[in-house]
Amino acid sequence: MNDVQxxxxxxxxDTASSVIAPPPPLAPETSLAGAGQRWLFELDMLVQxxxxxxxxxxxxxxxxxxxxxxxxxxxxxxxxxRQTVLRMNYLSTEVITFLQASIAKGDTGRLTKSxxxxxxxxxxxxxxxALYQLTEALFDVRTIIDDLIxxxxxxxxxxxxxxxxLNQSIEQSGFQPAVRQMIVTPKPEIRSDALHKLVAAxxxxxxxxxxxxxxxxxxxxxxxxxxxxxxxxxxxxxKSTLPIFILxxxxxxxxxxxxxxxxxxxxxxxxxxxxxxxxxVYALEMELQKIYGRExxxxxxxxxxxxxxxxxxxxxxxxxxxxxQSLVALAxxxxxxxxxxxxxxxxxxxxxxxxxxRDDIWRLLCHLRRFESRxxxxxxxxxxxxxxxxxxxxxxxxxYKDWDxxxxxxxxxxxxxxxxxxxxxxxxxxxxxxxxxxxxNMRAVLANHPFDYPSLxxx
Numbered sequence: 001m002n003d004v005q006x007x008x009x010x011x012x013x014d015t016a017s018s019v020i021a022p023p024p025p026l027a028p029e030t031s032l033a034g035a036g037q038r039w040l041f042e043l044d045m046l047v048q049x050x051x052x053x054x055x056x057x058x059x060x061x062x063x064x065x066x067x068x069x070x071x072x073x074x075x076x077x078x079x080x081x082r083q084t085v086l087r088m089n090y091l092s093t094e095v096i097t098f099l100q101a102s103i104a105k106g107d108t109g110r111l112t113k114s115x116x117x118x119x120x121x122x123x124x125x126x127x128x129x130a131l132y133q134l135t136e137a138l139f140d141v142r143t144i145i146d147d148l149i150x151x152x153x154x155x156x157x158x159x160x161x162x163x164x165x166l167n168q169s170i171e172q173s174g175f176q177p178a179v180r181q182m183i184v185t186p187k188p189e190i191r192s193d194a195l196h197k198l199v200a201a202x203x204x205x206x207x208x209x210x211x212x213x214x215x216x217x218x219x220x221x222x223x224x225x226x227x228x229x230x231x232x233x234x235x236x237x238x239k240s241t242l243p244i245f246i247l248x249x250x251x252x253x254x255x256x257x258x259x260x261x262x263x264x265x266x267x268x269x270x271x272x273x274x275x276x277x278x279x280x281v282y283a284l285e286m287e288l289q290k291i292y293g294r295e296x297x298x299x300x301x302x303x304x305x306x307x308x309x310x311x312x313x314x315x316x317x318x319x320x321x322x323x324x325q326s327l328v329a330l331a332x333x334x335x336x337x338x339x340x341x342x343x344x345x346x347x348x349x350x351x352x353x354x355x356x357x358r359d360d361i362w363r364l365l366c367h368l369r370r371f372e373s374r375x376x377x378x379x380x381x382x383x384x385x386x387x388x389x390x391x392x393x394x395x396x397x398x399x400y401k402d403w404d405x406x407x408x409x410x411x412x413x414x415x416x417x418x419x420x421x422x423x424x425x426x427x428x429x430x431x432x433x434x435x436x437x438x439x440x441n442m443r444a445v446l447a448n449h450p451f452d453y454p455s456l457x458x459x
Contacts, residue, residue, distance in 0.1 A: 054163020137169035
């Protein structure tokens with residue numbers, strides 16, 4: 001154990017000098033038990049993410065790259081894994097320190113569901129022993145990863161081989177069986193009294209069980225996204241969020257398969273319930289295609305902070321909105337009076353999104369029209385910034401089919417060789433936005449919210 005403790009010390013020193021941020025400091029009113037639970041949940045989440053990260057088919061790669069995987073260099077992906085391993089080492093040492101302190105004080109009952117008689121000391125704690133073994137395994141694999149990064153390129157077979165080695169080492173540590181006994185177990189949970197009541201009131205036990213599982217899966221996926229949101233808010237390195245994004249994709253695809261093979265095949269379902277499940281599957285598939293087939297493609301190779309931040313923020317927002325909207329849409333089928341605010345502290349309805357989108361399109365359209373009427377070379381750069389800003393923000397509220405068309409206009413605006421070419425493209429973009437505005441105004445959620453088209457000067 002002394003050798004492992006020496007390794008742990010080395011890892012702590014290495015982590016402290018790296019770009020990996022330590023866990024957030026405890027607020028005065030936060031108990032150590034709460035911090036320990038959160039660290040354990042994050043560690044377990046990262047362990048699960050590594051189980052999926054080396055499945056190349058889950059990575060946001062362009063379709064054209066699939067036949068060329070044998071020639072692809074996975075060095076950047078290994079760099080991300082190195083960052084993740086460092087974070088896991090840090091979390092492991094924090095949890096070990098916390099558990100040792102809790103055991104010494106006799107506070108193990110605060111961390112576990114109930115006080116366990118087999119945890120009288122460090123040696124008697126299965127989780128502490130597993131964490132020491134996990135730390136040692138991560139240290140060994142990181143040494144190999146460091147050598148491979150220096151000797152790049154890293155081929156696909158080497159990348160997947162490292163994944164097998166890493167995941168076998170984690171499995172042999174016994175971490176996951178040990179953590180399953182703790183209160184941080186990733187067993188799905190519904191964090192809404194209103195949803196609990198809704199599910200409990202369903203007369204069909206099979207439907208009740210399946211719906212409870214679907215709702216709890218959405219909550220678990222959203223909890224994963226909370227860690228990405230924390231990184232965004234605290235300005236941490238964001239490329240290390242890729243393993244979490246891949247874990248989200250794997251579990252979202254598993255949820256789609258569950259819906260298609262379980263609740264949608266239940267007998268005697270009402271048509272509106274069947275339609276709701278079908279709509280949920282369609283929405284999930286479309287959003288996953290947006291994010292992993294477009295938004296995050298090439299994410300691992302990015303090096304500039306602004307595009308990394310924009311891609312992370314957009315992908316996070318799309319996933320969060322999709323999961324929240326899908327959960328609420330299902331709940332409304334069983335209780336038309338259900339309010340999304342009862343399920344989430346921060347919930348933006350389709351109405352709010354549509355109002356925001358409509359306003360942003362109109363404002364951009366006004367700026368384009370103003371430029372058409374008074375073309376000025378000094379106004380070109382600010383106008384391109386506005387067009388780009390819309391692409392990076394409100395565009396995600398549009399249908400996926402509209403994304404490529406807008407991007408094409410943006411490319412043509414940026415590559416215009418003279419004012420005449422620019423004005424031609426601006427006119428076509430204005431026509432495109434006018435058509436979109438008309439389509440948005442026809443949305444059912446805006447039926448009682450007519451648009452007053454504020455004047456150009458007010459835009």
